[in-house]
Amino acid sequence: MDDAAQAFARDGVACVRQVLDPGQVAVAAAAIDAVLAAPGPLAQVASGAEDPGAFVEDFCRWQEIPQIEELARHSRVPAVAAALMATPRVRFYHDHVLVKEGRTAQRTPWHQDQPYYNVDGHGVSAWITVDPVPEGGSLELVAGSHRGPWLMPRTFLRKEARWFPDGSLAELPDISANPSAFDIRRFGLEPGDAIFFDFLTVHGAPGFPYPTRRRILSLRYLAADARHAPRPWRTSPPFDDLAAELPAGAAMDHPLFPVVWGGSLRPPSGPLRS
Numbered sequence: 001m002d003d004a005a006q007a008f009a010r011d012g013v014a015c016v017r018q019v020l021d022p023g024q025v026a027v028a029a030a031a032i033d034a035v036l037a038a039p040g041p042l043a044q045v046a047s048g049a050e051d052p053g054a055f056v057e058d059f060c061r062w063q064e065i066p067q068i069e070e071l072a073r074h075s076r077v078p079a080v081a082a083a084l085m086a087t088p089r090v091r092f093y094h095d096h097v098l099v100k101e102g103r104t105a106q107r108t109p110w111h112q113d114q115p116y117y118n119v120d121g122h123g124v125s126a127w128i129t130v131d132p133v134p135e136g137g138s139l140e141l142v143a144g145s146h147r148g149p150w151l152m153p154r155t156f157l158r159k160e161a162r163w164f165p166d167g168s169l170a171e172l173p174d175i176s177a178n179p180s181a182f183d184i185r186r187f188g189l190e191p192g193d194a195i196f197f198d199f200l201t202v203h204g205a206p207g208f209p210y211p212t213r214r215r216i217l218s219l220r221y222l223a224a225d226a227r228h229a230p231r232p233w234r235t236s237p238p239f240d241d242l243a244a245e246l247p248a249g250a251a252m253d254h255p256l257f258p259v260v261w262g263g264s265l266r267p268p269s270g271p272l273r274s
Contacts, residue, residue, distance in 0.1 A: 004196075008084040008124075012146025012201035013185055019076055020128060020192040029130040031067035032215045035097045040064070042237055046106065046156055053104025053208065058097045059237040068095050072219050077194070078260040081124050084196055087223035090261035091252050093123060094237055096218040100137070100208040108156070108205035110175050112145070113220075115153040115163060116236040119252065121226035123199040126219045128192070135188040137208040139195050142175065143183040146198035163233055172202070221260070226252050 008014040020028060035043075035058045047055040062068040071077065072092045082090045100106075113125060127139055152169040154161055175182055187195055197203060199220075208214045228250045230243040239256065246254050 002083075004080075005084055005086070008196060008198070009086075011141075011143035011183075011185065012198040013141045013143060013203075014084060014196050015187040015189075016080055016194050016196060017190075018192045019080055019126065019194040020071070022192065024071060024075055025130050025191045027067045028071055028128060028217045029215065031061075031065050031071070032097050032099065032130060032217055034065050034067070035061055036099065046108075047104060048106065048157070051105050053101040053106075054099075055101075055104050055106045055108070056097075056099045060094045061097070062092070062095045068217070071217070073258070073260045077126050077128070077219055078221060080194075080196065081126060081221040082261040085122055085124055085221075085223045087122070087225070088262070089224040089259060091222040091226065091257040092260045093117075093119070093220040093222045093226075093252075093257060096125075096220065096237075098216040098218060100205075100214040102211045102213055103209060104214075105207040105209075107207055109154075110142075110172055110202055110204040111153060111156075112151055112200050112202055114199040115150050115169065117199065118229055118231055118235040118239055118242070119222060119226050120229040122223035123226060124196050124221050124223075125199065126194045126196050126221070128194040128217045128219065129189045130191050130215045130217065131213055132191065133189040133214055134210060135186045137206060137210055137214055138186050138189060139197075139203055139205050141185045141195070141197055142202040143185050145202040146200045148200060150200070151202070163231070163235070175202070175204075222252055222257065228252055 004014040040058050040061055043058040078090050150169055151172045153163045228246045230248050
């Protein structure tokens, strides 16, 4: 197994350089700009009005924006996801655009992705940049946290427990108060580089105190063991009415989650350079 796969198994995170080639980076940048030009119903501004910059997010746009579907299905990304998760089949779960404009002060709070979702089993996020990202403005990840436990998901700005009821899951430790107590990984990135991380890996990000933008296309994938886990609340992102079509515990066999890698496991084209 190559270094990136070993790092992912051990730490729940791996940085893979140039997962997109320059032409694909241009496609991803155009896709992000299309999302910003016509926000979808799940779009939100995750920073306050007083912020000198802005933190904008949008979800689940691949069916409307063909560039996202092209990258999610036909780039090198799903093959890398399959290799890192050591799974014979990969489904695309959803896309997430995250843009921090220059001088954005808003931090992305520490959190895990898994508790927000309507799936159980293994999954991976590919956090792909189309802009240079200095290490000081990049994603931060707690190595080893993918081994669990699940921690309480809260809304980013108001810290509300909209998902699991208060007290039902352990709270996140105050990582920012004592960062030296945690094995925190950070990576400076160039366009086309990606950070792959397990859905349970605790992560966050600082503001972006630079004059340039930080545009990210995050593509999320499910391993073969992923199963539908309807929640008694609206998940983030929501998949309204899916429970009527896909029973609890069923494989994610639905047009919303197309298979993008299948057959016998084989390495993606090109080395996994971490």
